[in-house]
Amino acid sequence: MRLIIEFKSLTDFNYYDVNKYNVQGFIYSLLKNTEFKDYHDMHGFKFFNFSNIFPVSNFKYDEHKKLIISSPSSAFIKLLYYKLSNMDVFRLNKYYFEIVQLKLFKSTCSNSLISGTPLILFEDKDENRYFSFNGGNLDFDFFFKRLKDNAEKKYNAYTGENYILESDLFDNFEFNREVSIELTIRNNTFLTIGNLWKELSKDIRRDDKHFYNFLFDVGLGEKNSMGFGFLNNNRRWKKNAK
Template sequence: MRLLIKFKSDEGFEYSSINNYTIQGFIYSFLKRSNSFYDYHDMEGFKYFCFSNIFPVSDFKKGELKNLIISSPNFKLIKVLEKELKKRESAYLGNYPVKIESVSLFKPKLERQFITSTPIVLYKDGRKNYYFSMKKTHDFQFFMDRLKENALKKYNSFYDEEYYFEGNIFDRLEYGREVAVRLKKADKLFIVIGTLWKNLEKFNMDNKKFYYFLLNCGLGEKNSLGFGMLNTMGSLKNA
């Protein structure tokens, strides 16, 4: 399930002034207002939500309409966010005041072809905080194996199942590019390495529930920081 938030800024500022931590903090600020998710930020384990970049991708101008999409396989979480957002006409995105214009719920349609909306992040070595880099290793099989392992772990954790399948998670892939995302939190700079993909295709979806989960939860790691968000190819063609 997905939530589309439309808002306007009360002042002009650079697009780079807002990063993934800013948007994540915006989401948690509304979850904290609810009885069900007030301590969600402090809970261990997967958070099962993802979000898009703010679009259009351009500097913020006073009164200009911007958009943000939040997705999650947890329907209750999305409904709580919808309820809390609709209670308020204004909010803060980091240090910047914004006016919430509209909040709408929608269900994405599952198709066999996906495209990354935000970079897929995977650890090469999580203990050393070392990210997988296609440029450095060109190890495509490691990417495929780790992507499948992470997806199954999240899916089974969410549904309390022991689902597994043989073979690769996707049958056809078209690589886009690798990106280094600079994030700043509490005056500390972090660099996250991720990959963008033009096409991630599964010919036969034996378990549509699994792929619909990925569409809503995201691929790879750091989904709750906005990484690994997916769209379907059809949704872009119809946009």
């Protein structure tokens, strides 16, 4: 399930003055004194994700922007909707915004996806080394094998099942580019490596639809609760499918 928050800025400032850590902190603040209050401190997977704030441009007074928050848990999304319904103004970093509209909708994964935010995957988690395609390392087999393993572990942790996808995670893909993301958390700044995809396509079997719908809402790869690995349905596929 997904929640779209439409809001307007109460001042002018640079787009990058609000980062993913600010958005994550805002979401955690809404979970205080609720059944999800332990999400902030729990280890392991946190089953929610969010988009970039869009459109991507500097914030201007009274100009409308949007943010999408997604989760396989409808209770989680409905709780955020309820909390925000009782608020007129909220804060990200030191800036204030006025809520214009909230919209809930059930999300369904199509056969063709695009990455809405960079997808991050550890190459070696013990060494805190992220997978990179730079330097001629185009080992897509290794990348998608690790990505599939991460997706299955995430799904089984959420459902308590022992699900195994009996095929490749995707049938076809179109790589876009690799990006480096500078994150500042508690005054500490570090670089993270991620990648963007023009298309990730799969002829989804009916028996696997629940798995892909889960991934659509929780995201691909690592650090989903920081807004990485967010997925959107591919509009190009929708046009071609008509």
